[in-house]
Amino acid sequence: MAKVKYLGKLRALTGTSGETVDAETVGALIEALSGRGERLRKLLLPDGRFNGDDVQILVNGRNKDFLDDLETRLGDEDRVTVFVHGARGFPGG
Numbered sequence: 001m002a003k004v005k006y007l008g009k010l011r012a013l014t015g016t017s018g019e020t021v022d023a024e025t026v027g028a029l030i031e032a033l034s035g036r037g038e039r040l041r042k043l044l045l046p047d048g049r050f051n052g053d054d055v056q057i058l059v060n061g062r063n064k065d066f067l068d069d070l071e072t073r074l075g076d077e078d079r080v081t082v083f084v085h086g087a088r089g090f091p092g093g
Contacts, residue, residue, distance in 0.1 A: 002029065002074040007083035013040045021080075026057055027070035029080065043084070057082050 001020040011017050014036065023029035030050055034041040044051055050070060057064045058081040064072050074080065 001076060002078045002080050004029070004080045004082060007081065009043075009084045010040075010082055013037065013043065023074055025070065025074060026059065026064050026072045026080075029057075029074065030070070033082075054084055055082065056085055 001022045003018065004021050005018040006014050006016065014033075021029055021032055023032050027050075030044055034044045044055060052065070059067060059072055059074065060079055061081075064070070
């Protein structure tokens with residue numbers, strides 16, 4: 001089980017700052033989290049696909065985009081950080 005840490009808005013939506021989640025890949029982690037409430041699902045999967053424009057996922061401090069994206073494998077020792085960034089749509093920011 002990967003250790004997941006939530007930052008910012010996701011702490012409020014999940015009701016916790018962190019937890020362990022049983023998921024073999026980042027994609028499976030997203031699916032597991034999206035089943036925890038309508039607001040969280042709409043943030044993570046607004047149109048049925050992962051909302052990578054607003055939600056960032058780091059695995060052991062590295063962005064999933066620079067690993068195997070949604071197919072990045074997760075193990076018991078992995079630390080996953082999930083957060084919403086607020087700079088989207090701000091030119092130069």
